[in-house]
Amino acid sequence: MKLNPDAFKFLYQEHNKNFYQDEEVEPYTYKGFLILAADGSDINIPTTDETIEKYGSASVRGGKPCA
Numbered sequence: 343m344k345l346n347p348d349a350f351k352f353l354y355q356e357h358n359k360n361f362y363q364d365e366e367v368e369p370y371t372y373k374g375f376l377i378l379a380a381d382g383s384d385i386n387i388p389t390t391d392e393t394i395e396k397y398g399s400a401s402v403r404g405g406k407p408c409a
Contacts, residue, residue, distance in 0.1 A: 361369070370377040372385065387393050393409035401408040 377385075387397065387409050389407055389409045394407055397409050399407045399409065
């Protein structure tokens with residue numbers, strides 16, 4: 343609650359200005375949306391045979407599969 347929200351606005355604007363300045367960098371997208379996060383959030387993918395095959399399983403040995 344002691345942080346100035348204007349500081350975040352400034353940092354996001356500076357980051358975006360630098361991010362889009364380099365034309366050789368291809369930004370990461372998911373279904374056409376840019377992937378940007380400042381809060382440590384993750385994308386959860388569904389656990390299917392296809393996603394486990396592609397990304398592997400993060401489950402402990404003998405546990406329920408988790409892509």
